[in-house]
Amino acid sequence: MMEVAAGHDERDVVLRADSLSKRFGGLLAVQNVSFTQYAGEILAVIGPNGAGKTTLLNLLSGVYRPTSGRLWLLGRDVTSDAMEARCHAGLGRAFQIVRPFPEMTVHENVTVGALFGKHGTRLPEAREQAYELLERTGLAAHADKAAHELTLLQDKRLEVARALATRPQVLLLDEVMAGLRPAEAQEAVALVRSVRESGVSVLFIEHLMPVVRDLSDRVVVMDQGQVIASGTYREVTANPQVVSAYLGTETELHA
Ligand SMILES: Nc1ncnc2c1ncn2[C@@H]1O[C@H](COP(=O)(O)OP(=O)(O)O)[C@@H](O)[C@H]1O
Ligand SMILES: [Mg+2]
Structure with a gap:
């Protein structure tokens, strides 16, 4: 040690x-x-x-x-x-190359993160958490847009929101x-x-x-x-x- x-x-x-x-x-x-x-x-x-x-x-x-x-x-x-x-x-991670699910909405992308992060998270709970994270990351106004419609800055915010949705205690960011x-x-x-x-x-x-x-x-x-x-x-x-x-x-x- x-x-x-x-x-x-x-x-x-x-x-x-x-x-x-x-x-x-x-x-x-x-x-x-x-x-x-x-x-x-x-x-x-x-x-x-x-x-x-x-x-x-x-x-x-x-x-x-x-x-x-x-x-x-x-x-x-x-x-x-x-x-x-x-x-x-x-442990949560946002990637250098942004890769959300482009056809899914911004909200759905973060919901996926919430479902993935913890065993037993139910869909309504995941959807609610995703909305809270969109508020926190300044994406609430874009919740229903398709992910591919976001600007580069919004994309980065989405990556951070998706990583946070897994409820990490440590977040890893590669050149966001x-x-x-x-x-x-x-x-x-x-x-x-x-x-x-x-x-x-x-x-x-x-x-x-x-x-x-x-x-x-x-x-x-x-x-x-x-x-x-x-x-x-x-x-x-x-x-x-x-x-x-x-x-x-x-x-x-x-x-
Ligand atoms: N999957 C891989 N296969 C072979 N070489 C790799 C691979 N990934 C990175 N490298 C090599 O490892 C070294 C470190 O790369 P990398 O970790 O990407 O550096 P940095 O992120 O600091 O620019 C480089 O010489 C790179 O070419
Ligand atoms: Mg690098």
Whole structure:
């Protein structure tokens, strides 16, 4: 077991990765990645393209099994659990590529999430929860539209609503701000903050540094599959190893 950071209690740990690795043939896409996320924390995972961020998220959500290492969710070892079991155990995920059911309405899309999230949720209850989530995510006015009619920002909101419908305690977001205009990204930032205020811990991957700065309590920096730094936004962006990992990339490190 790893140590618990000062000021935190073992019981506050929501997610713990212990030396997770994922090999694709000859490539170690994720190599001995360890981190701890505490309840109520917004944790950012950043790093240059190809650093292994999405692969890490796929290890967390259960899309991939790790080649080695272990993962704990809310004190329970979920390393061998499938995606659906992790979802039932409290892990929710919104995807980088938005993929709702395009012909179904916005409300139906979220209802599906509510039905999927917990065993024994009945349809009327799921429909009611879906309406509440559409209110919370600013989509209530679009409830009866077909999902394919939404704008990109609304699509992202729908992805978050669908993930929240599974009633996660930890929400994973992979570049949900991608493609948004700055003003829209600010709206999305506000939405993620409100998610945290509702008691959900958030782990997000993001390449927009202003978003990372505004949203994260702590940042984990990956490069070439490994964690090269972790700390506050200020700490990691001042770290010479992080600066050099970003040199020559198109991302401006200092937002
Ligand atoms: N399914 C896969 N099969 C083989 N290689 C992969 C696969 N997924 C990702 N990779 C490779 O793993 C590395 C990390 O990719 P990825 O996790 O997508 O990085 P990031 O999200 O940080 O840009 C890259 O070199 C990528 O080409
Ligand atoms: Mg990625």
